[in-house]
Amino acid sequence: MNKDRMKIIFGAVLFASAWACAEGGVRTALFVAAYLLCGAEVLLKSVRHILRGDFLDENFLMALATAGAFAIGEYPEAAAVMLFYQTGEFFMDWAQDRSRRCVRALMDLKPQQVRVQEGGEWKEVAPEQVAAGTIFLVKPGERVPLDGVVLQGRAWTDASALTGESLPVEVSAGAEVLSGVISLDGALHMRALRPYAGSAVARILELVENAAAKKTPTERFITRFARYYTPVVVIAAVLCAVLPPLLVPQAQLKDWVYRALVFLVISCPCALVLSVPMGFFGGIGAAARRGVLLKGSGSLEALAHGEMMVFDKTGTLTTGHFAVSGIYPEEGFSAGKLLEWAAYAESTSNHPIAAAVCKAYGQGIDHARLGDVCEQAGCGVSVQVDGRKVFAGGAGGMGAEFKAPAGAQGTAVFVRVDGKYAGYITLSDQLKPDTPRAVAELKRAGFAKVVMLTGDRKSAAQAVAQQAGVDEFYAGLLPADKVARVEQLLKEKTPGRTLLFAGDGINDAPVLARADAGIAMGALGSDAAVEAADVVLTDDNPAKIPQAVRLSRFTLRVVKQNIWFSLGVKAVVLALGAAGVANLWEAVFADVGVSVLAVLNSLRPLAYKD
Known part of the structure; x- marks a missing residue:
């Protein structure tokens, strides 16, 4: 840009010097010098495009118009066309650079080296050379180079580059940390969970780099428009120059040629061709800065037109982790003792429900108190605790005569002690904190229907649906059933509007691909889900979805403003030019x-505040 700036400055000096000179050869030479300095690049591009047979673009229009101006002796105006054109290009390049900055900032996430342990020493190697399972070190102030689990150390971390959230998070041994996160104040010894190619940073960079390559229907329209628009205006300019002198008495050829040149200069479609894709690119960059990765401007347009929102349950609206939600002892038993017996029984199982019960107990298990362990597949576990026979499990293991209490909603663990029913413990998949807000904001944003699909049981699904505030839910669905349900919903939506689906698991990949726009939970989601989706949330927060919808709608409004503004102004000035009211300066x-x-307006998505 420094080179372009100097070109404009010297061109302006030559142009001003020419104006200061009296009429004559020196004045003309200075105008020609200013013209060539500012317009040489345009002329060369025009010649190259003509040789390739692809010449109907803005370079051809500018070259043709200024050549005509020289032919009729309008040297100042020919030089002014190129000078102002280069000035406009400079500001547009500056604006483009601004729109790319937030995306380029993501490139800083890519690690240059990884400090790995070899032979008792720390050695720096390229991230691509590090295999899963390798031990590596992150020092205070450094970015985590690979997705990993903390083995030793404690630190506050900054994940704002990935998630858009500025609040630091403390991590310690056992915590999983994604690549790109900064360790603020502590050294972390970590074990790589996956190679660099599969890390969060690598996937983010790949998604952002590929995003600009995909065009939306709006962008394709502009490309087709420019392809037909340019030859039409060239033909119109030729007719404007030739027909009036032939058909109208006293019409001067020079006057109509001048009007045709004005017509050509005005007709350049630069504003549309540059500002429309830049507007989308600005929206993609602004979304990436907020932890929402759009795989292309088509994804942004699909979000903007959203009418129906469909969610998977587990891992999308909920955390995907069971937790004890209620303890209900029978008469003669205490809640604390009921939980203790259940924890001791479940400590012999590796089932996720068993782990949740033991976690709720919160005390160490004294295995010396256990004896005669017997696990009944699909029913529960029977053990001896302090000499007493304890069973913990599902209703099926309690005996044929047992009837589960009506209030035992969701997943329940029933406990029997020495053959006597002691009570039950309920567990549930915990709703993500931001889920109700996300659903409420989607409804406020005008979504006609918010639906939840799940393979879980109806009772568990109903509890989550009520807490989340969704309009409808469908439970007990296999992957094929989810696709069929989405197919039905697609038939119900308004033409021109879109259905969005958010999910995280491998079983969600077919539905993510079938929806108008699939949204994957990128931090915890499977590779298959991320691959099939159009949008990836880097921190699995469903509240990012309504934010992304609002940003997309704002971006699309900016793009449409540019289209109508550009076409409207050009139509008015084209008419004035053809009528002889507008001269080449005004053109x-x-x-x-x-x-x-229009290009400066395209920067507005980068400054968007939700």
Whole structure:
């Protein structure tokens, strides 16, 4: 950009010097010098495009218009066209650079080296050379280079580059940390969970780098429009120059040629061709800064047109981890003792429900108190605790005569002590803290229906649906059933609007691919889900979805503003130029001014505040 700036400065000096000179050869030479300095690149591009047979673009229009201006002796205006054109291009390049900055900032996430342990020493190697399971070290102030689990150390971490959230999070031994996170104040010894190619940073960079390559229907329309628009205006300009002198008495050829040149300068479609894709790119960059990765501008447009939102349950609306939600002892038994017996029984199992019960107990298990362990597949566990026979499990293991209490909603662990029913403990998959807010905001954003699909039992699904505030839920669904249900919902939506689906598991991949826009939970979601989705949330927070929808709608409004503003101004000035009211100076200001204003307007998504 420094080179372009100097070119404009010297061109302006030559142009001003020419104006200061009296009429004559020196004045003309200075105008020609200013023209060539500012316009040489345009002329060369025009010649190259003509040789390739692809010449109907803005470079051809500018070259043709200024050559015509020289032919009729309008040297100042020809030089002014190129000078102002280059000035406009400079501001547009500056604006483009601003729109790319937040995306380029993501490139800083990529680690240059990883400090690994070899032979008792720390050695720096390229991240691509590190295998899963390798021990590596992260020092205070450094980014975590690979997805890993903390083996030793404690530190406050900054994950804002990944998630958009500024609050630091404390991690210690056992915590999983994604690559790109910064260790603020402590050294961490970590074990790599996966190679660099599968890390969070690598996937983010790949998604962002590929995003700009995919065009939306709006962008494809602009490309087709420019392809037909340019030859039409060239033909119109030729007819404007030739027909009036032939058909209208006293019409001067020079006057109509001048009007045709004005017509050509105004007709350059730069504002549309540059500002529309830049507007989408600005929206993609702003979303990435907030932890929402869009795989292309088509994904942004699909979000903006969202009418129905469909969620998977486990891992999407909920955390995917069981926790004890209630303890209900029978008469003669205390809640504490009921939980203790259940924990001792479940300590012999590796089932997720068993782990949740033991976690709720919160005390160490004294295995010396245990004896005669007997696990009944699919029913529960029977053990001896302090000489007493304890059973913990499902209703099926309690005996044929047992009837589960009506209040035992969700997943329940029933406890029997020495053959006597002692009570039950309920467990549930915990709702994510931001889930109700996300659903409420989607409804406020105009979504006609918010639906939940799950393979879980109806009782568990109903509890989550009520807490989340969704409009409808469907339980007990296999992956094929989810696809069939989404197919039905797609038939119900308004034409031109979209259905969005958010999920995280391998079983969600078919539905993510079938929806108009699939949204994957990127931090905890499976590779298959991330691959099939159009949008990836880096921190699995469902509240990011309504934020992304609002940003997408704002971006689309900016793009449409640019389209209508550019076409409207050009239509007015084209008519004035053909009528002889607008001269070449006004044509230049109209073309360059509209382009600069449209491109600057495209920067607004980068400054969007939700």
